Amino acid sequence: MPARGKIPRPTIKRLSLYLRELEGRLTGGEHRINSRQLGKVLDLTDAQVRKDLAYFGQFGHPGIGYDVEELITALRRILGVDHRWRAVIVGAGNIGRALMSYGRLRRRGFDVVAIFDADPTLVGTRIAETTVQPVEHLAAVVRRSDARIGLIAVPAESAQAVADALMDAGVQGILNFAPARLTVAKDVAIVSVDLSVSLEQLAFSISLRDGLPGSTRADAGADTEPDDAR
Amino acid sequence: MPARGKIPRPTIKRLSLYLRELEGRLTGGEHRINSRQLGKVLDLTDAQVRKDLAYFGQFGHPGIGYDVEELITALRRILGVDHRWRAVIVGAGNIGRALMSYGRLRRRGFDVVAIFDADPTLVGTRIAETTVQPVEHLAAVVRRSDARIGLIAVPAESAQAVADALMDAGVQGILNFAPARLTVAKDVAIVSVDLSVSLEQLAFSISLRDGLPGSTRADAGADTEPDDAR
DNA sequence: CTTTGTGAAATTATTCACAGCA
DNA sequence: TGCTGTGAATAATTTCACAAAG
Numbered sequence: 001m002p003a004r005g006k007i008p009r010p011t012i013k014r015l016s017l018y019l020r021e022l023e024g025r026l027t028g029g030e031h032r033i034n035s036r037q038l039g040k041v042l043d044l045t046d047a048q049v050r051k052d053l054a055y056f057g058q059f060g061h062p063g064i065g066y067d068v069e070e071l072i073t074a075l076r077r078i079l080g081v082d083h084r085w086r087a088v089i090v091g092a093g094n095i096g097r098a099l100m101s102y103g104r105l106r107r108r109g110f111d112v113v114a115i116f117d118a119d120p121t122l123v124g125t126r127i128a129e130t131t132v133q134p135v136e137h138l139a140a141v142v143r144r145s146d147a148r149i150g151l152i153a154v155p156a157e158s159a160q161a162v163a164d165a166l167m168d169a170g171v172q173g174i175l176n177f178a179p180a181r182l183t184v185a186k187d188v189a190i191v192s193v194d195l196s197v198s199l200e201q202l203a204f205s206i207s208l209r210d211g212l213p214g215s216t217r218a219d220a221g222a223d224t225e226p227d228d229a230r
Numbered sequence: 231m232p233a234r235g236k237i238p239r240p241t242i243k244r245l246s247l248y249l250r251e252l253e254g255r256l257t258g259g260e261h262r263i264n265s266r267q268l269g270k271v272l273d274l275t276d277a278q279v280r281k282d283l284a285y286f287g288q289f290g291h292p293g294i295g296y297d298v299e300e301l302i303t304a305l306r307r308i309l310g311v312d313h314r315w316r317a318v319i320v321g322a323g324n325i326g327r328a329l330m331s332y333g334r335l336r337r338r339g340f341d342v343v344a345i346f347d348a349d350p351t352l353v354g355t356r357i358a359e360t361t362v363q364p365v366e367h368l369a370a371v372v373r374r375s376d377a378r379i380g381l382i383a384v385p386a387e388s389a390q391a392v393a394d395a396l397m398d399a400g401v402q403g404i405l406n407f408a409p410a411r412l413t414v415a416k417d418v419a420i421v422s423v424d425l426s427v428s429l430e431q432l433a434f435s436i437s438l439r440d441g442l443p444g445s446t447r448a449d450a451g452a453d454t455e456p457d458d459a460r
Numbered sequence: 461c462t463t464t465g466t467g468a469a470a471t472t473a474t475t476c477a478c479a480g481c482a
Numbered sequence: 483t484g485c486t487g488t489g490a491a492t493a494a495t496t497t498c499a500c501a502a503a504g
Contacts, residue, residue, distance in 0.1 A: 008494070008495055008496090009495095010494095010495070010496095011495090012431060012434055015430075015434070016424075016426070016427040016430040017427065020409060020424070020426070020427070034463060034464085035463075035464075036463085041411060042411060044496095045496075045498090046464095047465095047466095047496075047498070047499090048495095048496065048497075050463090050465060051465085051466080051495095051496080051497090053464095054464085054465055054466070058464085058465075060464045060465075061464075061503085061504070062462080062464040062465080062502070062503040063461080063462050063463050063464075063503065064462080064463070064464085064504065065462085065463065065464080079434045080430075080436065081430055081433050085433060094328040094331040095328055097324070097328065098324040098325055098327065102324050102325065104409065104425070105425070105426065105429065108426045108429065108430070148436065172436045172439070173433070173435065174432075175428055175429060175432055179250060181247075181251070181271060187439060189432055189439065191428050191429075191431050191435070193423065193425070193428055194246075195332065196246070196250070196334060196335065196338045197243070197250070198423055199315075199335065199340055199379075199405060199421075200246040200309050200310075200338070201242060201243065202379060202403040202419055202420075202421045203309055203310040203311050203315060203339075203379075204308070204310050205421070206379075206403045207309070207310030208310075209417060209419065210402075238472070239472090240472095240473070240474095241473090264485065264486085266485085274474095275474075275476090276485090277474075277476070277477090277487095277488095278473095280485090280487060281473095281474080281487085284486085284487055284488070288486085288487075289486095290485075290486045290487075291482075291486075292480070292481045292482055292484080292486045292487080293481065293482040293483080293484050293485050293486080294482070295484085295485065295486085296486090
């Protein structure tokens with residue numbers, strides 16, 4: 001039920017940033033905001049903000065601006081985070097453990113219900129109140145818990161196999177932290193995050209300046225931030 | 231010495247992906263590749279690949295394709311990863327510790343020389359052979375080690391203060407994992423990665439499909455993957 | 461007077477398509 | 483023949499600018 005018209009890909013990324021900013025403002029006691037103010041903090045034009053939102057309906061009040069709470073509610077529905085999502089993590093290495101312990105995920109609506117690893121020495125250990133299970137249990141646990149999202153935190157070599165297993169188990173979306181490009185069924189969504197790529201973007205930007213003048217901001221793609229949210 | 235002409239922002243992100251793919255192929259024993267093959271795996275047209283590379287020079291051989299090693303060398307120079315970078319991490323929580331232990335960073339040319347935290351109970355603990363230092367030491371250590379990059383892994387509330395401290399200490403680039411938009415001097419590069427934003431992109435993509443048909447791939451910005459590298 | 465929503469214009473990025481080299 | 487590099491064409495995205503609403 002989202003939109004009218006076709007939504008530009010960049011718009012989707014900005015919606016999350018709008019939501020994050022609005023939630024911060026609501027906490028700070030602000031109940032009203034206009035497109036200029038919202039654009040300012042994200043380095044966007046006011047027109048950009050209005051156009052992004054207009055793809056999904058009319059949320060503003062001419063002469064007034066936007067009601068922060070109203071807009072938050074709308075954005076949550078648009079992004080699909082007006083309800084909670086269950087997820088599983090595959091890989092209990094550094095990244096998997098950090099994700100498991102990252103309280104912010106839960107606060108933002110994502111419940112990690114299980115973590116798996118293929119290494120027998122890790123199976124049975126506990127991370128943030130959850131016991132690491134053998135990957136063999138993946139299919140059964142995903143089905144039983146009805147988890148719809150899988151987070152891949154395994155080495156590049158096994159990432160595709162894990163993705164296949166997650167898809168077989170029925171997940172609808174995959175967040176991939178392995179530095180590999182994964183092939184997924186077309187009815188499965190995938191977003192990837194590669195820290196090395198982010199660091200290389202940074203190295204490139206720094207190198208550029210060291211050479212000729214000129215400024216650069218970069219957004220890191222997945223999860224990228226919004227920095228340079230354009 | 232980089233480019234001729236102005237480089238599209240999306241091109242920069244793809245360069246890292248080309249490099250990652252090429253390194254994998256070289257390891258697999260492939261010494262030659264053409265734009266069609268390289269584009270295929272990243273879901274890009276062959277023209278896109280050629281155009282991206284052509285911004286920086288002539289690396290191909292008509293009728294033949296590209297020499298993998300030659301292209302890797304060129305891409306490393308372009309991206310600024312033909313030499314090593316020293317970095318410091320601020321924040322020894324889940325994310326900071328995971329980054330510190332993430333061996334891949336070192337393998338890709340980034341040496342984390344120190345990690346800091348404001349929490350006295352964490353100071354002195356060891357993570358991957360490195361002792362957590364008090365943030366008060368930040369300026370001195372950054373200067374002494376000549377670190378040029380700072381990784382921010384602290385809560386959103388303290389992220390801006392940490393960014394300011396890093397800039398004062400002289401870093402030229404910041405990789406920000408805090409869910410906050412940071413303001414930086416215009417001669418400092420910044421790339422941000424927000425896992426919640428990536429997860430929301432995923433939730434949005436899944437929700438879209440559940441509604442109307444249509445496929446979506448998403449790249450997560452920072453680090454994003456390359457998935458849907460278009 | 462302020463601020464939204466939105467066509468029209470401008471800008472940016474991608475794809476086409478082909479001349480030229482191996 | 484196979485494939486690169488690139489100008490020209492097309493498509494996507496952003497910005498402009500203004501009518502309408504509070």
